Amino acid sequence: NFVSLSTALLLLNKFLYFCASLFRLNQNKKLFLTNTFLLNSTMSAYGKLVVIMAVVMLAISLDKACAGDPDMLQDVCVADLANSLPVNGYLCKKNFSEIDFSSMAIAKAGATNNTFGSVVTGANVMKVPGLNTLGVSMARIDYAPGGINPPHTHPRATEMIFVLEGELDVGFITTSNVLITKHIVKGxxxxxxxxxxxxQQNNGDVPAAVVAGFNSQLPGTQSIATTLFASSPTVPDSVLTKTFQVGTKEIQKIKSRLAPKK
Incomplete structure (x- = not known):
């Protein structure tokens, strides 16, 4: 015998209602214990099975929600970058070729003559349309001597780097404010x-370079400094002075240095 869907949902609803009742009456210890006994003695085997199934389904849905990019539903879905229809990802274009799956974007070192002495060159879905729905992308990062890829996050991906040349001091900060750092070398x-x-920071006297891999077709990058001091419109000075415990002059000075070049 299998419980019908309607019966299963009814049992689950009654169980959740009963749990809510227990929570509201938890100050009455005697009544709490009595209801717990009634729950164990009157709930049918089918009802318990429904609850177990509901918990399993919830766990599965949470696992999917915490994954990287959504799973692909066909062999390929080459991004139609010319289509402006807003969707989570890109629509598939009808005609594609091997060109959509290759790129020389990260073959050469990028120019590092900038404020931070580093440059990130992406090989994501914007450069390789065939990556759409595949859940992967790459980047190359070049560092001048003393250059830094300043503190930032990738909200949609985990990152792994491989050192091509030079040496770097790298690290990340946990949500408990613990710094995990290491000096890494070529290979x-x-x-x-x-x-x-x-x-990542190049504290050496020679240039350095890495190749980075991401578990997202478009991992996104949010620089901490530019996010706070060079957003548009700008974050109010009152917020930043209170946050960093400094005066307005200091905040304005930082904003002027990080403002986009016109």
């Missing part, structure tokens, strides 16, 4: 957990 890899603030 070494290092992983940065999804969403955590992290950085």
């Amino acid at each position: 070494e890899v290092f992983a940065f957990p999804r969403g955590l603030v992290h950085f």
